[in-house]
Amino acid sequence: MIDKTEKVLRAEDLLAACAPKSIDEGASSTVEDVCQDSVKTKAVIPRGKPKSGRVWKEPKQRFSSIVKSRGIRLSFDKKKQLRDDLKKAKELSRDIKAQRDAERQAKIERRKENLKKAEENRKKSEVVQVIKNTAKIKRMKKKQLRMIEKRDTLKNK
Numbered sequence: 001m002i003d004k005t006e007k008v009l010r011a012e013d014l015l016a017a018c019a020p021k022s023i024d025e026g027a028s029s030t031v032e033d034v035c036q037d038s039v040k041t042k043a044v045i046p047r048g049k050p051k052s053g054r055v056w057k058e059p060k061q062r063f064s065s066i067v068k069s070r071g072i073r074l075s076f077d078k079k080k081q082l083r084d085d086l087k088k089a090k091e092l093s094r095d096i097k098a099q100r101d102a103e104r105q106a107k108i109e110r111r112k113e114n115l116k117k118a119e120e121n122r123k124k125s126e127v128v129q130v131i132k133n134t135a136k137i138k139r140m141k142k143k144q145l146r147m148i149e150k151r152d153t154l155k156n157k
Contacts, residue, residue, distance in 0.1 A: 126151075
């Protein structure tokens with residue numbers, strides 16, 4: 001189906017455009033010149049409707065045909081200033097990162113020390129009952145055996 005808005009280019013129209021208007025007027029120009037001029041003045045022949053139906057898509061351009069503009073060139077002084085600013089910013093960020101890492105390490109160390117102190121305090125405050133008769137252990141039930149822990153009582157005193 002052809003849309004009503006699309007203009008169809010026929011071979012007869014091309015031939016009519018290339019044909020000389022009158023031989024008397026264009027005595028100096030040949031038929032080929034007139035044909036080439038009319039083809040040059042005409043825009044590109046419109047593409048047909050794509051098979052996919054996506055009429056809004058433009059054909060891809062080759063990478064070599066894309067024209068890229070070069071950025072504004074900076075003077076040497078400005079480049080040097082930018083470089084120095086970037087160095088300062090990086091150095092500042094490095095310092096901040098190092099400070100943050102140091103704080104994190106100090107926090108970890110403090111936590112380890114606190115846990116160690118808490119464990120020592122817990123061991124000091126334990127109530128210990130020494131089992132002198134080892135035969136009692138054989139008579140104990142499973143639940144009671146689970147509660148038993150070995151300790152070096154000589155070390156604590």
